[in-house]
Amino acid sequence: MExxxxxxxxPQEFPPQYHTGRVPNSKxxxxxxxxxxxxxxxxxxxxxxxxxxxxxxPSETLYLETTYRIKxxxxxxxxxxxxxxxxxxxxxxxxxxxxxxxxxxxxxLIWVIDAQDEYLDAxxxxxxxxxxLQQSYPNINIEVFVHKVxxxxxxxxxxxxxxxxxxxxxxxxxxxxxxxxxSFYQTSIYDHxxxxxxxxxxxxxxxxxxxxxxxxxxxxxxxxxxxxYLFDIMSKIYIATxxxxxxxxxxxxxxxxxxxxxxxxxxxxxxxxxxxxDDAETGNNDAESLITMEKxxxxxxxxxxxxxxxxxxCIMGQEHPAEKKAIxxxxxxxxxxxxxxxxxxxxxxxxxxxxATGEQ
Amino acid sequence: MNSTxxxxxxRKVLLMGKSGAGKSSMRSxxxxxxxxxxxxxxxxxxxxxxxxxxxxxNLMLNLWDCGGQDGFVENYLTQSRNHVFGSVAVLIFxxxxxxxxxxxxxxxxxxxxxxLHECSPGAKVFCLIHxxxxxxxxxxxxxFDERADYIREAxxxxxxxxxxxxxxxxDQSLYKAWTKIIYYLIPNAGTIEALLxxxxxxxxxxxxxxxxxxxxxxxxxxxxxxxxxxxFTDRFERISSILKTHKQSMARHTNIPAGxxxxxxxxxxxxxxxxxxxxxTENTNLAxxxxxxxxxxxxxxxxxxxxxxxxxxxxxxxKPRPPIQQAFTGSADTMDSGDKGKGRDLGA
Numbered sequence: 001m002e003x004x005x006x007x008x009x010x011p012q013e014f015p016p017q018y019h020t021g022r023v024p025n026s027k028x029x030x031x032x033x034x035x036x037x038x039x040x041x042x043x044x045x046x047x048x049x050x051x052x053x054x055x056x057x058p059s060e061t062l063y064l065e066t067t068y069r070i071k072x073x074x075x076x077x078x079x080x081x082x083x084x085x086x087x088x089x090x091x092x093x094x095x096x097x098x099x100x101x102x103x104x105x106x107x108x109l110i111w112v113i114d115a116q117d118e119y120l121d122a123x124x125x126x127x128x129x130x131x132x133l134q135q136s137y138p139n140i141n142i143e144v145f146v147h148k149v150x151x152x153x154x155x156x157x158x159x160x161x162x163x164x165x166x167x168x169x170x171x172x173x174x175x176x177x178x179x180x181x182x183s184f185y186q187t188s189i190y191d192h193x194x195x196x197x198x199x200x201x202x203x204x205x206x207x208x209x210x211x212x213x214x215x216x217x218x219x220x221x222x223x224x225x226x227x228x229y230l231f232d233i234m235s236k237i238y239i240a241t242x243x244x245x246x247x248x249x250x251x252x253x254x255x256x257x258x259x260x261x262x263x264x265x266x267x268x269x270x271x272x273x274x275x276x277x278d279d280a281e282t283g284n285n286d287a288e289s290l291i292t293m294e295k296x297x298x299x300x301x302x303x304x305x306x307x308x309x310x311x312x313x314c315i316m317g318q319e320h321p322a323e324k325k326a327i328x329x330x331x332x333x334x335x336x337x338x339x340x341x342x343x344x345x346x347x348x349x350x351x352x353x354x355x356a357t358g359e360q
Numbered sequence: 361m362n363s364t365x366x367x368x369x370x371r372k373v374l375l376m377g378k379s380g381a382g383k384s385s386m387r388s389x390x391x392x393x394x395x396x397x398x399x400x401x402x403x404x405x406x407x408x409x410x411x412x413x414x415x416x417x418n419l420m421l422n423l424w425d426c427g428g429q430d431g432f433v434e435n436y437l438t439q440s441r442n443h444v445f446g447s448v449a450v451l452i453f454x455x456x457x458x459x460x461x462x463x464x465x466x467x468x469x470x471x472x473x474x475x476l477h478e479c480s481p482g483a484k485v486f487c488l489i490h491x492x493x494x495x496x497x498x499x500x501x502x503x504f505d506e507r508a509d510y511i512r513e514a515x516x517x518x519x520x521x522x523x524x525x526x527x528x529x530x531d532q533s534l535y536k537a538w539t540k541i542i543y544y545l546i547p548n549a550g551t552i553e554a555l556l557x558x559x560x561x562x563x564x565x566x567x568x569x570x571x572x573x574x575x576x577x578x579x580x581x582x583x584x585x586x587x588x589x590x591x592f593t594d595r596f597e598r599i600s601s602i603l604k605t606h607k608q609s610m611a612r613h614t615n616i617p618a619g620x621x622x623x624x625x626x627x628x629x630x631x632x633x634x635x636x637x638x639x640x641t642e643n644t645n646l647a648x649x650x651x652x653x654x655x656x657x658x659x660x661x662x663x664x665x666x667x668x669x670x671x672x673x674x675x676x677x678x679k680p681r682p683p684i685q686q687a688f689t690g691s692a693d694t695m696d697s698g699d700k701g702k703g704r705d706l707g708a
Contacts, residue, residue, distance in 0.1 A: 057530070057531075059493060059530055063496065190397075249612065249613050250613065252609060252612070252613065253609055253610065253612075253613040256605065256606060256609035257606070257609075259602070259605070259606075260602055260603075260605075260606045260626075261628055263598065263602045264599070264602065264628055264635055265628065265630055265632075265633075266592070267590070267592045267595045267598060267599070268566075268567075268587075268590070268632070268633040268635055268649050269630060269632045269633060270590060270591055270592070272586070272632070286630075286631075287628065287629065287630040287631075288627075288628075288629045288630075289626070289627060289628040289629065290625075290626070290627045291623050291625070291626045291627075292623060292624045292625050292626075293610065293614070293621070293622070293623050293624060294620075294622045294623060294624040294639075305630075
């Protein structure tokens with residue numbers, strides 16, 4: 001009789017690759033890709049998930065207590081996903097653990113390494129984990145966050161980062177595992193790097209990514225936009241951007257801008273008792289915002305709410321906004337319509353539907 | 361307009377407290393566009409550092425940041441007693457919540473208070489209990505109350521008027537305290553508010569907030585009936601903090617100094633409200649919250665443009681002014697926009 005180690009897995013038509021944007025295979029049927037946060041104890045896993053998904057101010061993470069149990073959290077957004085925070089002191093390959101249950105449906109494994117600490121142990125455990133996982137779940141994206149880099153000087157930060165990459169890759173290739181799907185990021189909860197890293201992790205799990213990029217490219221071409229981001233409003237992770245080069249500064253500006261709009265909207269968008277009466281008056285129900293700078297020749301910022309979860313944030317070219325406002329409005333409308341086709345139903349029922357067809 | 365009419369009203373503000381309490385950090389953040397984490401770079405203040413900040417109206421802040429080391433304090437109290445404590449409008453005394461020698465701080469505080477009472481009895485005292493972020497959230501209020509009571513007992517002649525604020529450079533509490541201080545200092549706050557109130561009525565605004573551009577501190581605000589039940593009572597310092605953060609973010613991105621990273625205009629339009637910020641006078645911006653309607657929005661923009669000279673006049677001197685209505689009639693004639701705003705009211 002033939003041995004079928006992967007009988008539990010649904011058949012894969014193409015070998016999993018980096019950046020394929022493949023649909024996360026979901027067996028248990030909740031349809032939610034899972035992100036696992038792993039790493040040594042005190043490397044900052046719980047801090048990361050609190051800052052990114054719960055908007056905890058970074059300074060408050062000092063008071064977080066050690067995680068002793070696996071913490072599972074669901075995020076409801078344009079795409080539902082789960083984040084599991086795994087305490088660092090446990091050995092997950094101990095036979096007592098139900099490894100299948102943990103690693104079965106994950107989309108990405110995020111391994112957090114404390115760059116300010118002795119990291120050799122962490123690397124060793126990471127490699128062990130990768131090698132273990134590689135046998136049964138070869139299509140997991142491994143994302144290594146070299147974390148707490150804010151405490152290192154610029155030179156030292158680069159050295160540490162390269163050293164970690166080198167060590168991980170050397171050891172893996174020594175074990176005969178050459179093309180591991182691993183990416184590395186320098187992160188810190190005190191700036192935007194953690195959000196950017198998460199953005200890239202999540203983007204790999206979105207099958208529609210190439211289409212979204214194409215849509216954004218078209219939009220940029222049509223309206224003289226320098227850079228456009230499609231943001232998940234709640235987490236401030238960007239799920240797509242046009243294909244022009246990205247730098248973290250533009251991301252920061254756009255992300256800060258979302259904060260401004262959200263904060264102001266929170267203050268003045270409270271439920272008014274007498275609201276219903278003049279519904280006909282309201283021009284647009286999707287929020288829209290524009291900032292022009294006083295200095296001549298500065299770029300300006302434009303934000304438009306696309307749906308409940310997503311917002312388009314653009315850095316515009318140097319013309320005066322008023323002249324082109326109509327064109328921009330029109331084109332953003334077209335983009336919005338295009339997006340609707342990409343995510344036909346962005347709510348729960350669509351996912352139920354997908355799951356139903358998948359089971360047949 | 362001759363130069364004598366332009367004479368500024370200087371208001372002397374003393375910033376005091378123990379060395380390392382956070383006086384200069386606070387000053388740099390509020391007045392010099394520092395980001396909270398940049399204040400690590402600041403060294404100790406030697407003797408007194410003066411800064412002048414021009415505010416709305418005829419208010420010019422003359423801020424004395426007094427180094428807090430014992431040697432300097434000794435000097436303030438003895439040799440330069442009259443020089444330092446004479447004609448003071450406001451004393452801001454900063455206490456470090458983490459200080460290990462709190463009773464000693466209070467003794468030094470009461471020495472200063474005594475000197476102040478002697479030289480400028482009409483001054484106002486604000487005590488900021490600073491670095492509150494270092495205390496765990498649930499303990500904050502209790503600790504603040506305890507300290508405040510203790511300090512009040514030591515406040516002698518200012519016992520009844522002294523005001524306390526819990527502050528931290530890491531959140532908006534700093535703006536809350538400074539907004540109160542600035543509001544106290546503005547000589548013609550009443551006039552400005554009356555003018556704003558009229559403006560709010562004409563453009564049918566829900567709320568108007570006038571703030572200073574560099575510090576983003578609220579100078580005055582007007583809230584009309586529709587906005588009064590707003591659950592966010594701390595919204596003014598929140599907006600200060602939001603705008604300040606954004607200003608810094610823009611400065612970092614565009615590589616222009618934070619001092620000149622001002623936006624010409626910012627608009628936010630949603631189905632529930634519309635909001636925009638525009639320049640009003642040389643040093644101030646006006647934030648306007650209005651009902652969600654394009655007509656009201658456009659009319660409001662035009663009207664504010666027209667009313668600018670009125671506010672600019674306040675900057676110069678308190679001469680008798682023609683009533684504000686004239687400014688608006690002018691706009692209605694040329695732009696017909698005043699009518700539009702009113703027309704909507706009737707239609708609704």
